[in-house]
Amino acid sequence: MIELSNITKTFVSKKGKVEALKNVSLNVRKGEIFGVIGYSGAGKSTLIRCVNLLEEPTSGTVKVDGEELTSLSAKQLLDARRKIGMIFQGFNLLKTATVYENIAIPLKLTGVPKNEIKERVEKYLTIVGLMERKDAYPAQLSGGQKQRVAIARALAFEPSVLLSDEATSALDPDTTEAILELLLKINKELGITILLITHEMHVIQKICDRVAVMENGEVVEQGMTLDVFTAPQHYTTKKFVNSIFNHDVSEDIIDSLKDQGKIVSLKFIGNTSKEPALAYVSKKFEVFPNILSGHITHLKGQPFGSLLVHLNGEEPEVKKAIDYLLEEGVQVEGEVNYDVNSKRIPS
Structure with missing residues (x-):
């Protein structure tokens, strides 16, 4: 057209x-x-x-x-x-x-x-x-x-x-x-x-x-x-996405937790947003999820949720937990980084 x-x-x-x-x-x-x-x-x-x-x-x-x-x-x-x-x-x-x-x-x-x-x-x-x-x-x-x-x-x-x-x-x-x-x-x-x-x-x-x-x-x-x-x-697109969810967690909190497991961004899209995948993690593995920030919104009617989560546990167990979340259709993004405005965004 x-x-x-x-x-x-x-x-x-x-x-x-x-x-x-x-x-x-x-x-x-x-x-x-x-x-x-x-x-x-x-x-x-x-x-x-x-x-x-x-x-x-x-x-x-x-x-x-x-x-x-x-x-x-x-x-x-x-x-x-x-x-x-x-x-x-x-x-x-x-x-x-x-x-x-x-x-x-x-x-x-x-x-x-x-x-x-x-x-x-x-x-x-x-x-x-x-x-x-x-x-x-x-x-x-x-x-x-x-x-x-x-x-x-x-x-x-x-x-x-x-x-x-x-x-x-x-x-x-x-x-x-x-x-x-x-x-x-x-x-x-x-x-x-x-x-x-x-x-x-x-x-x-x-x-x-x-x-x-x-x-x-x-x-x-x-x-x-x-x-x-x-x-x-692209970095600009990530900034727009970050503006939706605004995971405004203080630097001190993130720095105090990053050596005790891993801090990740989890995205739940469509039907995955309705499944309690994160709740099962602590039952299946020696990992204790701690939600630092979370939001649910919609993209043209489709539910889209984002959580900033601290997965507290030993590295092998954390890896198993992440693999499980991926199998369940959850998007998992790694360590959190700073942007130029000193606001953290998922890498």
């Missing part, structure tokens, strides 16, 4: 050149929700703006629904963009127009018949749950309601693709949750492919089928959300 091939973007200013994107390639499948996550300055916003050519790539090709946008004329590109909806962090609503008019005016400007405009506006206001607020003005709406209007406006063009540029970043946690549920509903019921960018792990966890991790203008890791975040390879 969306195919980005070897995309580069270089900005030139008086201070010199800045490489915002470096040879980025992504393939977003039809009907999925694909997330791109990265810290500030990673190149996420530039990347998503290249999809509809709000930013023209310096090199590389952009295909949406089989059509290569980088080869289109200005008129053809305008037509193609109508099938690519976009929602922004700042909502971009007309302050002097009602909710109804904010959706209807763009349709009118593109020549949609009057009777069809009314039908579309009411349809999509109903989908986003704001039909009763159609005569309100943006100043009378909450942040979440404004974002719902922006989503309805994007949907009114009946796009095949919806781009989300940090759409929940300005919202409180409860409102963010409601907007994410709405995006899931839109994806499921309307079959719209969604590509979103974010710096929030919760957004990726909640709705994304697949994910790409960006750092310094490059995609450093990508794949199924569950695979990427349960077995992260």
Whole structure:
């Protein structure tokens, strides 16, 4: 549905050149929700703006629904963009127009018949749950309601693709949750492919089928959300995973225990999170598990638990215990190391 091939973007200013994107390639499948996550300055916003050519790539090709946008004329590109909806962090609503008019005016400007405009506006206001607020003005709406209007406006063009540029970043946690549920509903019921960018792990966890991790203008890791975040390879990905679980155990505690057995990170994924594998360890082996920190979360509905555990025992028994946990489907990662911010993360 969306195919980005070897995309580069270089900005030139008086201070010199800045490489915002470096040879980025992504393939977003039809009907999925694909997330791109990265810290500030990673190149996420530039990347998503290249999809509809709000930013023209310096090199590389952009295909949406089989059509290569980088080869289109200005008129053809305008037509193609109508099938690519976009929602922004700042909502971009007309302050002097009602909710109804904010959706209807763009349709009118593109020549949609009057009777069809009314039908579309009411349809999509109903989908986003704001039909009763159609005569309100943006100043009378909450942040979440404004974002719902922006989503309805994007949907009114009946796009095949919806781009989300940090759409929940300005919202409180409860409102963010409601907007994410709405995006899931839109994806499921309307079959719209969604590509979103974010710096929030919760957004990726909640709705994304697949994910790409960006750092310094490059995609450093990508794949199924569950695979990427349960077995992260790149340092940046590990930092994002660590931000979910936040195993904040003091250095003194870890240092006092590391010579009495082994400190490991255990990950329980899917059905393994429901099995009492760790409880059996002390019964089967001369090992006494001590849980230092633990959390359970979900990745696109799949339970994902992480424990930081001290396995107290002699080395041969600890090894047997680890082998047993591995056989039971538990991921076991070795000694805990420091990151550059002096927070410990699994190696």
